Amino acid sequence: MAHIWPIGGGKGGSGKSFITSSLGRLSAGLGRRTLVIDLDLGAANLHTLVGVPYPSKSFSDFLQKKVTRLDDTVVETPFENLFLISGAQDPFDIANLPYEQKIKALRAIMRLDYACILLDLGAGTSFNTLDFFLLSQNGIFITTPEPTSIENVYRLIRSVYFRRIRYCFSVSQFKALEEEAIEQFGEGAFNKPECMMKVIERDHPESYRELQNDFNAFRFRLVINQLHKRDNAVLGLHICRIIEKHMGLGIEFTGNVSYDDHVHDAICQQVSFLDRYPYTKTAGELRAVGRQIFQPAGRQLMLQYV
Numbered sequence: 001m002a003h004i005w006p007i008g009g010g011k012g013g014s015g016k017s018f019i020t021s022s023l024g025r026l027s028a029g030l031g032r033r034t035l036v037i038d039l040d041l042g043a044a045n046l047h048t049l050v051g052v053p054y055p056s057k058s059f060s061d062f063l064q065k066k067v068t069r070l071d072d073t074v075v076e077t078p079f080e081n082l083f084l085i086s087g088a089q090d091p092f093d094i095a096n097l098p099y100e101q102k103i104k105a106l107r108a109i110m111r112l113d114y115a116c117i118l119l120d121l122g123a124g125t126s127f128n129t130l131d132f133f134l135l136s137q138n139g140i141f142i143t144t145p146e147p148t149s150i151e152n153v154y155r156l157i158r159s160v161y162f163r164r165i166r167y168c169f170s171v172s173q174f175k176a177l178e179e180e181a182i183e184q185f186g187e188g189a190f191n192k193p194e195c196m197m198k199v200i201e202r203d204h205p206e207s208y209r210e211l212q213n214d215f216n217a218f219r220f221r222l223v224i225n226q227l228h229k230r231d232n233a234v235l236g237l238h239i240c241r242i243i244e245k246h247m248g249l250g251i252e253f254t255g256n257v258s259y260d261d262h263v264h265d266a267i268c269q270q271v272s273f274l275d276r277y278p279y280t281k282t283a284g285e286l287r288a289v290g291r292q293i294f295q296p297a298g299r300q301l302m303l304q305y306v
């Protein structure tokens with residue numbers, strides 16, 4: 001779905017919600033009806049970042065049939081054109097979304113009528129997160145420059161990749177493929193995308209073509225957040241190259257967003273960082289990332305005034 005942007009990262013605290021809210025603010029500032037959805041099931045806090053401390057409705061109202069349409073859970077934010085589906089009132093067990101409810105949620109999200117929909121996903125590699133990621137080919141991955149965060153984002157991207165492969169096969173077929181990969185390439189090969197794809201190419205050429213087409217159509221992006229002055233500014237490029245080498249996945253490095261204490265200040269004051277601190281380096285970088293992602297040809301100048 002061209003207008004859906006899932007935003008994820010392997011690790012909590014990397015800035016997924018901050019980047020989601022900032023991109024939402026930028027997209028809305030372009031005059032596009034923009035919806036941000038809190039899908040960090042069980043740890044929702046996006047509402048606070050978009051200036052809605054006490055949302056009256058939640059994503060779970062739809063799953064629990066309190067309302068009939070997902071659209072009925074949308075609340076306004078203080079920003080023109082920016083809307084929110086919050087997770088603030090979700091029940092404690094929402095993280096363990098049963099399969100039928102997940103399918104219901106996925107279908108409902110695809111039917112929503114907004115120019116831009118940003119999904120704030122939870123950390124980790126649960127099937128829920130992976131399936132929300134695969135709703136669209138526009139996934140945006142967030143990591144900090146710390147090795148732990150990079151390791152987790154790499155694991156997440158690999159999990160999304162494997163999850164997409166899994167869609168093509170039954171449980172027993174997939175098991176057979178794993179065994180085949182181990183036999184051909186040795187212990188641990190079932191965990192290596194390139195080995196699995198070689199086996200699929202030989203045993204299931206049609207699925208292989210379908211997967212290749214899909215992987216080629218992905219427009220995955222990587223953003224490095226909380227970059228400090230002494231960090232390597234081209235780290236993102238290196239990570240993308242490694243992913244391309246091992247998964248054959250083209251992933252675009254979309255930019256760095258510097259660490260700035262004002263982010264903390266803005267969050268504590270419950271105001272939009274971009275509005276309160278528009279002249280900081282970090283705000284400029286966020287706008288540059290926004291331009292890269294939304295590419296509103298001919299209207300790029302407007303982003304500078306959000």
Ligand SMILES: Nc1ncnc2c1ncn2[C@@H]1O[C@H](COP(=O)(O)OP(=O)(O)O)[C@@H](O)[C@H]1O
Nearest residue numbers: 012013014015016017018226258259260263264
């Ligand atoms: N660019 C940044 N500069 C400084 N602090 C940041 C930046 N991005 C995020 N943070 C801090 O990290 C915390 C976690 O961000 P958040 O978006 O909630 O992470 P996630 O959603 O990935 O768990 C924020 O509360 C904020 O204090």
Ligand SMILES: [Mg+2]
Nearest residue numbers: 016017040045
């Ligand atoms: Mg979050």
